[in-house]
Amino acid sequence: MSIRPINFNADGSIDVVYDELGHSGTIAAADIQHTTNMDGTENHNFLVLNCPDGCGASSTHPVGGGAAPLEVQQMFVNKAQADGCPCGQVLATDADALGESHVRLQVNRMDGPGRWQLG
Amino acid sequence: MPVPLLDNRQLGTDTARQNLLTNGGFFVAQRGTGPFTANAQWPADRWQITLTGTSTMSVSQTGVNAGPGATTVSGVLGSFTFGSGGTSFCAQALKVGDFGGHTLRGRSFAASVRVFANAANAVRLRLYMDGTGGVIAWSPYHTGDNTWQTLTVVSGSVVPNDATQISLAVQLDASVSQWGMANAMLVPGTVPADYMGLHPADDLLRCLRYYELASTSTAPMAPAMAISATTALAGWFYRVPKVIAPTVTISAAGDLQLLNSAAAAIVCNGFSVVNGNQLSVDVRPAVASGLVAGNATFLYGFTANAKLIAEANP
Numbered sequence: 001m002s003i004r005p006i007n008f009n010a011d012g013s014i015d016v017v018y019d020e021l022g023h024s025g026t027i028a029a030a031d032i033q034h035t036t037n038m039d040g041t042e043n044h045n046f047l048v049l050n051c052p053d054g055c056g057a058s059s060t061h062p063v064g065g066g067a068a069p070l071e072v073q074q075m076f077v078n079k080a081q082a083d084g085c086p087c088g089q090v091l092a093t094d095a096d097a098l099g100e101s102h103v104r105l106q107v108n109r110m111d112g113p114g115r116w117q118l119g
Numbered sequence: 120m121p122v123p124l125l126d127n128r129q130l131g132t133d134t135a136r137q138n139l140l141t142n143g144g145f146f147v148a149q150r151g152t153g154p155f156t157a158n159a160q161w162p163a164d165r166w167q168i169t170l171t172g173t174s175t176m177s178v179s180q181t182g183v184n185a186g187p188g189a190t191t192v193s194g195v196l197g198s199f200t201f202g203s204g205g206t207s208f209c210a211q212a213l214k215v216g217d218f219g220g221h222t223l224r225g226r227s228f229a230a231s232v233r234v235f236a237n238a239a240n241a242v243r244l245r246l247y248m249d250g251t252g253g254v255i256a257w258s259p260y261h262t263g264d265n266t267w268q269t270l271t272v273v274s275g276s277v278v279p280n281d282a283t284q285i286s287l288a289v290q291l292d293a294s295v296s297q298w299g300m301a302n303a304m305l306v307p308g309t310v311p312a313d314y315m316g317l318h319p320a321d322d323l324l325r326c327l328r329y330y331e332l333a334s335t336s337t338a339p340m341a342p343a344m345a346i347s348a349t350t351a352l353a354g355w356f357y358r359v360p361k362v363i364a365p366t367v368t369i370s371a372a373g374d375l376q377l378l379n380s381a382a383a384a385i386v387c388n389g390f391s392v393v394n395g396n397q398l399s400v401d402v403r404p405a406v407a408s409g410l411v412a413g414n415a416t417f418l419y420g421f422t423a424n425a426k427l428i429a430e431a432n433p
Contacts, residue, residue: 001150001160002366002430019160020150020368020426035392038352046392056371060392066366067430068159110396111363114216114283115433 002059003049004068005075012082014075018051018059025052032079034086035060042086045106047075063103064111073118076103127308132231132271136312139221139228140211140287141165141325143303144316145180146193149330153179154197162195164326165211169288173202176291178209185233185267185301194301196235199291208245209300210288214362214433215278223307224280229273230287231311235299239263242298244272245290250282257290267301271311327359333427340418340427341402343377345410351377353418356399357429364396365431376421377406385409386421400429 001019008014012029027049034042044063051057065072080099084092090102100118107116130136147164154177155162158170162178170176178197186192199207214220228246236242244258258272278285289300302314316322333340333355343353369375372390379385389405404418420426 002368002428004366017157019155019157020370035394038393043394045394048391056373057369058390059366059368060395061366062364062395064364065432066364067368067432068366069363069432072366114220115363 002061002067003051003057004059005049005071008074008078012078016049016052018053018055018057020057021051021053021055023051023053023055027052029082032075044085044087045110047079062110063106064115065107065117069115070117073103073107073116076106077118127310130308130310132311132313134312135315136306138315138317139213139223139305139307140303141329142322143305143314144193144322145195145301145303146319147323147326148180149326149332152181155179162197162209163193164330166195166209167211169208169210170205171207172204174205174207174291175200175202176207183235183267183299183301185235185299189267192301194233194299196297196299198296199241199294199298201291201294207291208288210245210286211303212284212286214284215282220283220433223285224278224282226307227274227277227309228285228305228307229271229309229311230303230305231269231271231313232287232289232300232304233267233302233314234261234270234289235267235297236261236263236295237265237297238293238295241291241293241295243290243292244270245288246272246274246285247288248274248278248282248285250279252276252279253282263295267299269313273309273311324359327357328362329431329433331357331359331361331429333429334420335426336423337420337425340375340420343404343416343418345412345414345416347412348408348410350403350405351410351416351418352393353402353404354399355402355427355429361397361429361431362433363431365429367392367395367400367402368426368428368430370424370426372404374420374422374425375404375427376419377404377410377416378419379409379416380411380414384419384421397431
């Protein structure tokens with residue numbers, strides 16, 4: 001079981017649970033980070049959630065959704081809308097719809113059409 | 120004179136047919152045996168809890184006397200307390216169609232499950248399909264007589280062309296201090312089939328399509344190459360390709376170790392995923408010092424808590 005989002009807050013933070021150990025808590029928006037490639041650049045296909053309990057566990061979620069597709073896709077959309085995308089295709093100042101459509105394209109590329117679970 | 124062929128509706132329930140479910144026998148429980156109490160948890164592989172409203176549930180994977188002649192088989196047993204608005208489920212959903220889903224559209228389905236309940240009118244089967252014209256069908260309720268009963272349900276129509284999933288559930292409509300399910304079987308057609316398990320290896324392979332542990336405890340996890348004195352690059356090649364790109368979870372970096380050139384342990388102090396897909400993932404464990412760039416090394420568990428998990432839920 002993964003560290004997965006269960007609730008999205010107005011300030012960009014997310015409430016998460018880690019079923020494996022029964023941990024739960026809130027992760028600040030600034031702590032929701034993309035993984036880094038070998039060259040040090042950010043990889044827009046993955047986001048890391050560290051257990052807020054401090055146990056050291058972490059889950060790396062793919063943009064397709066992995067263990068919790070609906071919640072993880074929403075997390076990527078929120079991240080793109082708030083911060084833009086590290087690939088440069090979406091800026092933080094762009095309309096929200098652009099961020100969502102970019103993430104939807106990423107989902108289709110990763111897992112195929114039909115994987116998108118947001119409305 | 121030619122022998123007449125039987126069609127589906129003429130089959131007996133004891134005519135062996137292929138089970139469409141994964142882990143219909145409930146004996147694979149890679150996340151542990153529980154008890155599981157939270158919404159969206161998995162008491163056995165591919166079987167997921169849905170809690171609604173203020174209802175609560177506690178369910179564990181265990182041996183139960185639900186087999187033929189009350190023999191022992193794997194199943195799940197639990198309790199359920201109904202809260203406001205709280206019809207809840209333990210269900211397996213089968214994705215239909217795209218990205219590796221089942222080709223089930225245009226067919227009808229029938230299910231049988233061994234079910235236990237000690238309260239009447241609380242526990243029944245639910246067979247659901249979405250899409251235009253999709254329907255929900257229910258079995259009769261378990262009578263609540265403290266026995267294992269075989270409940271059956273048949274879909275009321277065929278799976279629509281735009282359906283994305285069908286699901287088979289035990290539905291909990293009222294409080295029951297003990298309920299259970301075992302030997303679940305889902306087959307095409309309108310005649311349920313008695314449970315017949317796959318070979319255990321085949322059932323495990325089905326489960327690994329969705330959830331896989333690289334290893335637990337101090338066993339080897341993945342071969343790696345040191346790329347500096349403090350960092351290695353390891354490739355975890357999944358035993359079974361995942362249905363979609365999975366989420367990768369580690370228990371903690373300090374639960375893992377790399378080997379130095381003398382095969383001595385160096386405890387990890389960092390861990391990150393570089394890239395991954397349905398087939399494999401590149402991970403980057405880090406240590407304080409002691410690696411030699413270019414050397415081969417190996418990623419092991421270091422503590423009894425060590426876990427590296429891939430989870431793909433379509």
